[in-house]
Every structure is written in C-alpha cells, then in structure tokens.
Amino acid sequence: MYDFSIITTAIDQFLRSLMPSALATFLECVLIAVCVLVAYVLLAIVMIFMERKVCAAFQCRLGPMRVGFWGLLQVFADVFKMIIKEIIDFKRTDNLLYNLAPFLVVLSSVLTFSCLPFANGIEVLDFNVGLFFIMATSSFGVLGIMLAGWSSNNKFSMIGAMRSGAQMVSYELSIGLSMLTLVALSGTLQLSEIVARQADMWFIFKGHLPALTAFIIYLIAGNAETNRGPFDLPEAESELTAGYHTEYSGMGFGFFYVAEFMNLFIVSGIAATIFLGGWMPLHVPGLDAFNATMDYIPGPVWFFGKTFFVIWLLMWIKWTFPRLRIDQVITLEWKYLMPIGLVNLLIMTLCVVMGWTF
Amino acid sequence: MNITFIQPEKFREQMEYLRRERGMDFLRELVGMDWGEEGIGAVYMLENSETKENVQVATRSTNREAPAIPTVSDIWKIAEMYEREAFDFFGIIFTGHPDLRRLFLRNDWVGYPLRKDYDESEELNPVRMFSENVENDCTHTLAPDGTLQRNPDTLFDNNEYIINIGPQHPATHGVLRFRLSLEGEVIKKTDVHCGYIHRGVEKISERLTYPQILALTDRLDYLSAHQNRHALCMCIENAMDVEVTERTQYIRTIMDELQRIDSHLLFISCAAMDLGALTTFIYGFRDREKILDIFEEVTGGRLIQNYNVIGGVQADITATFAEKVKAFCKYIPKKIKEYNDVFTNNIITRKRMVGVGVLGRDEAISFGCTGGTGRASGWACDVRKRHPYALYDKVDFKEVIYQNGDSFSRYLVRIDEIMESVRIIEQLIDNIPEGDYKVKTKPVIRIPEGSYHATVEGSRGEFGVFIESRGEKSPYRIKFRPMGLPLVACMGTLLNGNKIADLMTIGATLDYVIPDIDR
Numbered sequence: 001m002y003d004f005s006i007i008t009t010a011i012d013q014f015l016r017s018l019m020p021s022a023l024a025t026f027l028e029c030v031l032i033a034v035c036v037l038v039a040y041v042l043l044a045i046v047m048i049f050m051e052r053k054v055c056a057a058f059q060c061r062l063g064p065m066r067v068g069f070w071g072l073l074q075v076f077a078d079v080f081k082m083i084i085k086e087i088i089d090f091k092r093t094d095n096l097l098y099n100l101a102p103f104l105v106v107l108s109s110v111l112t113f114s115c116l117p118f119a120n121g122i123e124v125l126d127f128n129v130g131l132f133f134i135m136a137t138s139s140f141g142v143l144g145i146m147l148a149g150w151s152s153n154n155k156f157s158m159i160g161a162m163r164s165g166a167q168m169v170s171y172e173l174s175i176g177l178s179m180l181t182l183v184a185l186s187g188t189l190q191l192s193e194i195v196a197r198q199a200d201m202w203f204i205f206k207g208h209l210p211a212l213t214a215f216i217i218y219l220i221a222g223n224a225e226t227n228r229g230p231f232d233l234p235e236a237e238s239e240l241t242a243g244y245h246t247e248y249s250g251m252g253f254g255f256f257y258v259a260e261f262m263n264l265f266i267v268s269g270i271a272a273t274i275f276l277g278g279w280m281p282l283h284v285p286g287l288d289a290f291n292a293t294m295d296y297i298p299g300p301v302w303f304f305g306k307t308f309f310v311i312w313l314l315m316w317i318k319w320t321f322p323r324l325r326i327d328q329v330i331t332l333e334w335k336y337l338m339p340i341g342l343v344n345l346l347i348m349t350l351c352v353v354m355g356w357t358f
Numbered sequence: 359m360n361i362t363f364i365q366p367e368k369f370r371e372q373m374e375y376l377r378r379e380r381g382m383d384f385l386r387e388l389v390g391m392d393w394g395e396e397g398i399g400a401v402y403m404l405e406n407s408e409t410k411e412n413v414q415v416a417t418r419s420t421n422r423e424a425p426a427i428p429t430v431s432d433i434w435k436i437a438e439m440y441e442r443e444a445f446d447f448f449g450i451i452f453t454g455h456p457d458l459r460r461l462f463l464r465n466d467w468v469g470y471p472l473r474k475d476y477d478e479s480e481e482l483n484p485v486r487m488f489s490e491n492v493e494n495d496c497t498h499t500l501a502p503d504g505t506l507q508r509n510p511d512t513l514f515d516n517n518e519y520i521i522n523i524g525p526q527h528p529a530t531h532g533v534l535r536f537r538l539s540l541e542g543e544v545i546k547k548t549d550v551h552c553g554y555i556h557r558g559v560e561k562i563s564e565r566l567t568y569p570q571i572l573a574l575t576d577r578l579d580y581l582s583a584h585q586n587r588h589a590l591c592m593c594i595e596n597a598m599d600v601e602v603t604e605r606t607q608y609i610r611t612i613m614d615e616l617q618r619i620d621s622h623l624l625f626i627s628c629a630a631m632d633l634g635a636l637t638t639f640i641y642g643f644r645d646r647e648k649i650l651d652i653f654e655e656v657t658g659g660r661l662i663q664n665y666n667v668i669g670g671v672q673a674d675i676t677a678t679f680a681e682k683v684k685a686f687c688k689y690i691p692k693k694i695k696e697y698n699d700v701f702t703n704n705i706i707t708r709k710r711m712v713g714v715g716v717l718g719r720d721e722a723i724s725f726g727c728t729g730g731t732g733r734a735s736g737w738a739c740d741v742r743k744r745h746p747y748a749l750y751d752k753v754d755f756k757e758v759i760y761q762n763g764d765s766f767s768r769y770l771v772r773i774d775e776i777m778e779s780v781r782i783i784e785q786l787i788d789n790i791p792e793g794d795y796k797v798k799t800k801p802v803i804r805i806p807e808g809s810y811h812a813t814v815e816g817s818r819g820e821f822g823v824f825i826e827s828r829g830e831k832s833p834y835r836i837k838f839r840p841m842g843l844p845l846v847a848c849m850g851t852l853l854n855g856n857k858i859a860d861l862m863t864i865g866a867t868l869d870y871v872i873p874d875i876d877r
Binding site: 055058059060061120155156159162163204232234239240241319320321322323324327328352 | 519521527528529540542543630633634635636637640641644698701704706708709710857858859860861862
C-alpha cells in the first residue's frame with residue numbers, strides 16, 4: 001500500500017528547514033487542526049446529504065431536488081441558514097452551562113474523529129492506547145447532553161437528558177466489551193497496529209463466530225450511543241418534541257446536529273477499522289494475484305467505502321424500525337447485550353489461547 | 359323519537375333502575391337542552407349493549423338560575439365528561455358530580471351560550487388577549503346551599519412534576535392538551551383540556567338553515583366527512599319522510615367505506631409515526647393519496663367534500679369511478695401485506711403495543727368508546743350491524759372483534775376493517791343501479807315538530823345527530839355525538855401508571871380527531 005507518511009514527513013522536513021523546530025511544531029499543530037475541522041465539517045455535510053437521500057429512497061421519495069443538481073447544494077444552504085440564525089438567550093437558563101454544552105459534545109466528537117486512521121500514514125492521533133483513548137473521549141459527550149438538558153430549564157429537555165444519560169452510560173459497556181473482544185484477538189490497542197495486523201485477513205473473518213457476534217453487538221450499541229435509529233428516544237420527536245436540544249437555536253443546535261451525524265461516522269469508522277480492516281484491502285490468503293490487484297485500490301477508498309457501508313446499514317435500521325421505550329432500551333442492554341458480550345469475550349479469549357482463529 | 363320525562367327528584371332512582379334492572383349499560387348521548395319556560399335539562403339516550411334496546415329519558419328543572427339535576431357520572435363513566443359539557447353550555451348543575459369544570463370554553467367565560475336567553479353582547483365576552491387564569495389546578499364541588507365551590511390545588515399538588523403535552527405537540531394529532539404529573543418516566547395523574555379548536559358548531563347551526571348546516575359536518579371529524587354528512591342527511595330525510603333512491607344508497611355506502619379506508623390508512627400511518635417508524639408513515643400516505651384522487655374526481659374535494667345533500671348526493675359518480683375503485687380494491691391488499699411486513703410484525707412494534715393500555719369490555723361500554731376501540735375490547739358496537747342503515751343489511755361483511763383491548767388489538771382491528779371495507783365495496787361496485795342520484799326536495803326545508811335522531815358508523819365510532827325541531831327552517835337544538843370525546847375521557851384511566859412513551863401508543867391507537875371532540 002502507498003504510505004502517506006512519505007508526504008507528511010516531506011512537509012515536516014520542509015517546514016523545519018525554514019523555521020525553528022518549536023515554531024514548525026506549532027505551525028503543524030495549527031495546520032492539522034484546520035485540516036481535521038475542515039474534514040469534520042465536510043464529512044458532516046456529506047452525511048446529512050446521504051441521510052436525506054437514503055431516507056428518501058426508503059420512503060419512495062426523491063429527497064431534496066431543487067437546490068443545485070439533485071439537491072446537492074441543499075445542505076450548504078441549510079448550513080448557511082443555521083449560521084446566520086439568531087442564538088436566543090433565555091432568562092432562566094444556566095447561561096454558562098447552556099452555552100458550554102454544545103461545545104463539549106462537539107469537542108468529544110472531534111477528539112474521537114482525529115483518532116481514526118484514514119489511510120496508511122494518515123493518522124492524527126496514533127499512540128499505543130489508541131482504542132482506550134477513543135473510549136475515553138467518546139464517552140464524555142454524554143456530559144454535554146446532560147448539561148444541555150439540565151441548564152435549559154425545560155421539562156422536556158430534562159427528561160430527554162435523563163434518558164440519554166441512562167442510555168449512553170449503559171451502552172458504553174457493550175461498546176467497550178465488543179472492542180475488548182477484538183483487542184483480545186489483535187493483541188494491541190494501537191489503531192495503526194490493529195489495521196496492520198489485518199493485512200492477511202480482516203478480523204471479522206479471522207475471529208469468525210465471536211468476532212461476528214461482537215460486530216453485531218457493536219452495531220446495536222453504537223447505534224444507541226449515537227442516539228439514532230430505534231434508540232433515538234432522548235430526542236424522540238413524537239414524545240419530547242426535540243429532547244435535550246429543544247431550547248437551542250442557530251449554531252447551538254447546529255453543533256448537536258453535526259455532532260450526532262459525525263458520531264455516526266465515527267462509530268462506523270471504528271467498526272470499519274477494528275472489524276473490517278480499516279484502509280486495508282480485501283486479502284484472501286493463497287490468492288496472491290487477487291491480493292495484488294486489490295492493492296491497486298488506494299487505502300482511503302477502502303476506508304471510506306467500508307465506513308459508508310456501515311453507515312448505510314445503520315441508516316437502513318433507523319428508517320425501518322420504530323422507536324423503543326426507555327425500559328426496553330435498558331432491558332436490552334443489561335439483560336441481553338452485556339451478558340452476551342461478556343460470554344463472547346470469554347469465548348474469544350479461549351479461541352485466541354487455543355489458537356482456534358484463522 | 360319518544361322521550362320519557364322524569365321529575366328531577368325521581369331521576370336518580372329511575373336511572374339506577376334502568377342501569378341495574380334493564381341493563382342499559384351504554385350512555386349513547388347526553389343532550390343538554392333549554393326548553394324555554396318548561397325548564398333546562400338534559401336528554402339521556404341509553405342502550406342495552408346485549409339486546410340493542412333503546413330508551414330515551416329526559417329530566418328538567420324549572421329553576422333557570424341554578425338548574426340542578428342529579429349526576430349519573432357514577433353510573434356511566436362517560437357521563438362525567440358529558441355533564442361537564444352540558445354545564446359548560448347550559449349551566450346545568452349536576453349535583454354530586456366530582457369535578458364540575460367547564461369543558462370547552464374558558465373558565466372566565468360569562469354566561470352559558472346555548473341557553474336561549476344567552477346574552478351575546480361583545481362587552482360581556484370580548485376577544486381576550488391574555489391567557490385564562492393559571493389557577494386552574496382545582497376541582498369544583500357543590501356546597502350544601504347549591505353554589506359551586508372552587509377547591510384550589512386539589513388536582514395537582516404544588517410540588518408535582520407536571521408537563522404539558524400539547525396544545526402544540528406532535529403526538530396529540532391536533533390541539534388537545536394533556537397535563538401529566540410524572541414520577542420519572544411514569545405517569546401518575548392525567549388531566550385533559552379540550553376546547554382549543556371549539557368553534558361552537560351546535561350554536562352556529564341553530565341559526566342556519568338545514569342545507570347550510572350540512573357544510574359544517576365535514577369539518578367535525580374531517581376523516582369521517584362522508585359519514586358525518588350521511589348521518590345528518592339521513593336524520594333530516596327520515597324526519598321529512600323523503601325516500602332516497604337506490605342509486606344514492608349505493609353511492610353513499612361506497613363513499614362511506616372509501617372514507618373509512620382513508621381514515622384507517624391515516625391511522626396506521628400516524629400510529630407508525632408516533633412510534634417512530636417514519637417510513638411506514640410515508641407508505642400509508644402514498645396509498646391514501648389514491649383514495650383522495652378518487653374523491654377529488656367525484657366530489658371535487660379531497661378533505662372537505664360536501665358530497666351528500668338532503669335527498670341524495672351533490673353530483674353523479676363519474677364514468678371512470680367504478681374502474682378506479684376496483685383498481686384500488688385490488689391494490690390495497692398487497693400494500694396491507696407490506697405494512698405488516700415492515701411495521702406490524704416488527705418485534706419492536708409488538709413490544710410497544712401488546713399489553714399496553716388495556717381497556718376492558720365493561721369499561722369500554724361505560725366510557726362509550728365505540729368504533730375500533732370498543733371492538734378491540736370485545737364489544738360488538740358496530741352501528742352498521744346494530745342499527746343497519748343504507749345498504750349495510752344487504753351486504754355481507756364481518757364485524758371485526760378482538761378480545762384483548764390493548765393497543766395492538768386496536769391496531770389490528772383497523773387493519774382488518776380495511777379488508778372488510780374492501781369486501782363491502784367489491785360487492786356493491788359492480789351493481790350500482792341506474793336512476794337518479796338525487797330526489798327533488800322542497801326549496802325551503804322544514805322539519806316537522808319533534809325530536810329526531812340518526813346514527814352512522816363513523817371512521818372511529820358511532821356518530822349521532824340529534825335534532826329537536828319546532829317546525830322552523832333551522833333546528834331548535836342540534837347535537838352531534840362526538841366519536842372522540844369518550845376516547846379522550848378514558849385516556850386518564852389508560853395512562854396512569856404507564857410511561858410517557860405509552861401515551862403516544864395509547865393516544866395513537868385510540869385514534870381521536872380533535873375537531874370532532876371540540877366541535
């Protein structure tokens with residue numbers, strides 16, 4: 001595979017030849033931050049467009065068609081509208097927390113986003129406890145949601161936030177367990193290393209039954225973690241109007257909206273990385289000619305292809321299923337997913353110890 | 359229609375006798391009435407749910423200042439709501455009623471609008487630009503001297519966690535307002551507020567001619583537009599002894615059934631949307647569109663159609679009508695299968711609906727919950743079978759009855775009824791006889807003196823029209839039986855102890871339409 005670190009190293013050396021090392025490091029940090037944020041926003045726009053079109057296809061509609069060719073400019077128009085909208089202040093809200101909440105949600109999302117390995121050599125945050133870091137950063141998003149619900153001084157928001165808290169804290173366990181199952185298989189927490197170890201075969205094939213179980217649990221829990229699909233009860237529009245973000249307008253709401261879509265991308269990206277080989281092409285042991293052909297397809301195509309496939313799966317679920325009730329959501333996690341996940345972890349460990357993997 | 363008058367002193371005793379000895383367990387209607395000098399009172403229409411026997415009794419008090427009648431709200435549960443309505447419009451004080459508040463009008467309204475001596479001057483009731491006083495967490499009881507007493511803070515405690523569902527809320531399907539007292543996610547107490555879309559249809563009708571009143575019925579339950587108008591036309595035709603032609607009966611029956619399918623498709627869509635399945639919502643609307651196209655072709659309207667007129671229908675069916683209806687009857691069973699695949703048989707749908715909001719048979723009758731809701735509870739309450747009208751005694755169809763009374767049964771009743779309606783239409787559509795679509799009536803329509811009543815099976819229950827005529831061009835009193843008021847009245851019983859999310863399931867499956875409740 002083409003190693004993108006050649007380019008990044010070249011840029012690094014070029015900058016260091018021009019200016020002192022400290023300044024170059026600072027400049028690189030700024031540069032990367034801008035790149036990450038731009039990629040974040042662009043992907044969010046792509047996702048919103050995709051959601052609309054996928055949803056329309058499921059519902060025998062066309063989706064947005066008027067603005068631009070096939071409605072391509074619709075999302076840009078919406079973003080523009082959202083930016084110029086007034087941000088309304090309320091009298092009896094807790095102002096600091098109210099304004100802080102959307103940033104916390106976006107911060108958690110951006111931090112997790114920058115951990116994803118997009119291609120060989122394009123990894124912003126890559127260190128030996130990468131997966132652990134992802135779990136840590138992604139879980140403080142719930143803090144922002146809880147704060148939003150609490151500080152809005154609105155009973156609907158409050159109920160939405162409480163639901164969200166209960167749900168996300170619960171499903172964190174299943175996500176963690178299914179990731180841990182894969183860590184047991186891969187033997188490392190570093191994301192680039194996880195991808196590299198799938199060079200001969202993707203983990204979902206290598207770990208066969210336990211890996212597949214973990215993948216399904218991960219998809220369900222990931223869906224719950226992003227407050228989507230059958231698990232969108234924190235913002236259930238037919239019950240709580242808009243849940244925890246009822247009182248937000250303009251970009252305050254925009255941040256929640258973008259973060260929700262990007263969390264979907266992140267959940268799918270991680271699924272693609274740890275289960276489906278990330279940017280690693282499809283390799284079948286023994287078929288060397290096939291493997292060599294697959295290598296011609298560049299890494300980013302593989303990564304985004306797999307990620308969007310998982311996103312599409314989750315959208316399919318969202319636009320087909322009705323919404324669960326809060327007690328059913330909690331029952332599903334604590335009575336079914338978590339016990340299954342624990343047993344699954346045990347089986348996977350056993351498989352790895354006995355060498356029953358491919 | 360024969361009405362037996364009973365003295366207020368003996369009224370209670372007689373009503374208890376009717377309930378216990380004669381088995382009159384269904385209070386069809388309670389019509390408040392101002393007889394002028396003879397007094398103010400109410401007409402009670404009772405029915406035995408087993409034998410289908412009907413009794414109409416009335417009682418009145420000559421004291422116009424504070425007409426007092428004993429309450430029957432402990433005998434029939436629905437009477438609590440009906441009596442609040444009669445109090446609202448006529449100021450009848452029902453002694454012993456647990457909570458006599460106004461039902462539709464603001465609590466600062468002056469006077470009782472349906473009384474014949476009501477003062478309509480705008481100084482008394484101007485358009486108020488402020489909301490009604492907030493101290494409405496109260497119940498009303500009667501003091502021993504006959505005056506009403508407000509008991510503040512008896513409805514909800516000051517430190518209860520109360521949320522408003524509505525008047526602007528996606529789950530209420532219109533402007534209805536629930537106030538729920540919550541403990542976490544669990545609903546502890548429910549209070550229903552009606553009247554946000556109250557237009558005073560009955561009051562307006564008292565000064566319109568009969569053909570003019572017809573224009574208002576489509577706007578009650580807009581999803582039973584044909585049936586509503588059918589009931590009113592039928593009532594007037596019976597009163598005037600007008601015989602409509604066979605062709606009219608065929609057209610009316612087919613249109614009623616198409617309307618029922620239309621309404622049930624919307625029911626499925628909205629139930630799915632309330633549970634969060636938006637795709638099924640769009641599917642339902644896609645198919646409902648086909649019915650609306652047929653309506654548009656024949657009547658010119660899609661929602662408000664103004665099709666039935668006294669003596670027939672407005673216009674003859676078009677040449678392509680039969681063909682399109684037949685195509686639709688072929689089309690819809692396939693789509694029902696699609697709904698079942700996508701939504702009905704989904705595990706989450708079942709988990710959300712089965713066993714949620716169980717309404718027992720006796721409760722359904724006591725609350726007067728007719729239509730799909732009553733039939734889901736095992737009560738054979740279909741007017742088409744009970745008191746056949748139009749062509750319903752000539753066609754073969756099954757009355758869909760489920761026994762469980764939960765939300766899922768209420769949902770299944772509608773699905774099955776679509777298929778039954780298709781069967782009815784298929785039996786009729788090929789045999790529409792030739793003839794006039796309308797018989798000639800007198801240019802000015804007057805109904806002979808007396809009381810008249812007609813009911814039809816609307817899309818969500820029994821829709822009744824009661825006319826008290828004094829031989830004029832307009833009715834002395836007209837009353838429409840709302841299909842939705844009983845459904846809303848039983849919400850409290852069904853909700854308490856359930857979760858917020860169940861409010862959406864129960865509300866969606868009870869299937870009420872707000873303009874029909876508020877009138």
